[in-house]
Amino acid sequence: MTICWKRLSLQNKLRKLNLKNDFHKRVGGKYLERLSRFHGVRKAYSVAQNKIQSLNPTFYRNRLEIQDKSIFTGISVKKTVIAMQDCGVGFGLQLSTNMVEEISNFASRTPCIEPGFHEEFLAKAVKDGCLQGGRYVMRGLVNNVKNCQAIEQIVHDPLLLKIVRKYLTYWPTLITQHLTWSFASxxxxxxxxxxxxxxxxxxxxxxxxxxxxxxxITDIDIDSGPHVMIKYSHQQKPLQMLLASNCQPDDAIFNYYGKENQIVITGARGFGFxxxxxxxHKVKPPVTSNRLILQIRYS
Ligand SMILES: [Fe+2]
Structure with a gap:
């Protein structure tokens, strides 16, 4: 097995810098938006946005191009929203085998890029976390996800948007979607x-x-990149975690919240939440197989 990850060099340092900048841009947000780390600010924004949209709700609803029929069955909007409000997560969304297949095929044939790098590559070109030539690669963001019909259908699903509307208390004004490989290494x-x-x-x-x-979009067990989260932490954060970086070491998280509040989310392909x-929350790095996940953010 090639252990090209050992070649930590100038390229690696540059990579870390690029990733750090990218992560802060994507997660850190703009200066004013950083205030949304405070629960009260998010609540106040929801109230204000709700008031604005109540002047012309049809406009805000129509521009979302909501599909007529939901692809999801057997899920209660109310229960899902209550679960999110309570512990931060709601389960029960399930994609059909056909949709998973369509998204999976799209991701396999479409080039990806790693944030911070310009080089495009296909997921199958990554072996043991490395590209040919030796550069290791942690993840690949699949290009042009809007060209995938199945993803578009999920993004504009009426039931999913009902959950979003109820949770945020307004129709989302921005939707972003990412289809991301995390490569086993x-x-x-x-x-x-x-x-x-x-x-x-x-x-x-x-x-x-x-x-x-x-x-x-791939089967996810404990060794293939599960999403890990801390229950209730969306509502409760100590002041030092609000004022300092939004990244924290495991020790600090477990000391404050207790390991019993950690949820390691595993599931077969198609599983959604x-x-x-x-x-x-965090990604547990995959070891045994690549992880492919679709993330749709409504804001
Ligand atoms: Fe995140």
Whole structure:
């Protein structure tokens, strides 16, 4: 097995810098939006946005191009929203085999890029976390996801948007979607944490209020990149974690919240859930197989 990850060099340092900048841009957000780390600010924004939209609700609803029929069955909007409000996550969304297949095929044939780098590559070109030529690669963001019909259908699903509307209390004004590979590698987790920021516990700051829907497109067990989160942390954060960086080491998180509040989310391909990503969460780096996940953020 090639252990090209050992070639930590100038390229690696540059990579870390690029990733750090990218992570702060994507997660740290703009200066004013950083205030959304405070629960009260998000609530106030929801109230204000709700008032604005109540002047012309049809306009805000229509521009979302909501589909006529939901692809989801057997899920209660009310229960899902209550679960999110309570512990930060709601389960029960399930994609059909056909949809998973369509998204999976799209991701396999479409080039990806790693944030911070310009080089495009296909997921199949990554072996043991490395590209041919030796550069190791942690993740690949699939290009042009809007060209995938199945993803567009999920983004504009009436039931999912009902959950979003009820949770945020307004129709989302911005939707972003990412289809992301996390590549399995034999690199030690401590090493990965240094160069792949989302593998550290963090909370997102993306807009003034927001929520995310996640769908596993590959089977995810404990060793293939589960999403890990801390229950209740979307509502409760100590002041030092609000004022300091939005990334925290595992020790600090477990000391404050207790390990019993950690949820390691595993599931077969098609498994989906909604989450308030202002809770502490992270990716557990995959070891045995690549992970492919669809994330749709509504803000
Ligand atoms: Fe995140």
């Amino acid at each position: 034999s690199m030690p987790e401590a090493e990965i944490k240094k160069s792949y920021p989302p593998t550290n516990f963090h909370y997102d700051i993306a807009g003034y209020n927001f929520m995310t829907a996640y769908f596993y 909604v989450q308030d990503p202002s809770c502490f």
